[in-house]
Amino acid sequence: MTTLVLAGFLVLSAGLLGISLFGILTRRNFILLLISIEIGMNAAILNFVYFGAFAGASTGLTGQAIAVVLIGFAATEIAVGLAIVLALNRLKGSINVAQANELKL
């Protein structure tokens, strides 16, 4: 049976969340922003999976089930994000988020 330390996984996802936060705060390109959000989202999904893997039998599978739903949400978010990228590019001529200073797209 495989045995692993839970703390290692927690440090990994904390690191991924830090990298994602850094990207969200510094990058001005919309696509890089989307990628940063995806990294943070993956850190959260990873949390669900390994807490599920280490938990008891009654709750363990729920972690994986939530992860499946979250992966679907993340894919949806990318689809909407890219639609916003295309609309922004057509209106402003670039995908710099600093130029998206109006609510109306």
Add this chain to the structure above:
Amino acid sequence: MSLEEIAFLFLALIALVTAAAALLVRELVHTILWIAIFFVDLSAIYFLLDAPFLGVLQLGVYAGAVTVLLLFGIMVTRKRIFAREAATGIGATPMALALVTFIFLVSAVSEFGTSEQPIRYYDPSYLSTNLFQTNGPWLLLLGLIMLASVSGAIYLVREGRE
């Protein structure tokens, strides 16, 4: 140190390095390459955690669909896809904020114990039972949200909209 621990340390290191590299390289296409490696690496971590269904889903949805979608996003928004981004410096404040978040989260890790624990293996068929019976409403909600968001995305990019 067991073989699984070495594999985990190796995969975790790759995940952190590729995630950082994806945000630090200046060509967007290189970003997509790094992020593809990141997604494949995460899927390997899922296999390590005895969650093969999620590993395959991660490969299909993230490494496959999301990567290609992002690549399409780059291709339709610029004339030369290998153009470089303007350099954006590493600001002190965002770096500090990210570091503080990381340290805050790591300081809470000791709450969860640092002893080795067994990873439970679940048959993927039980996952489908859990997904469609116990968590059925969530899956239904996911379907509705996907429908709404795809309609919204089409509304945003449709032709002739002022």
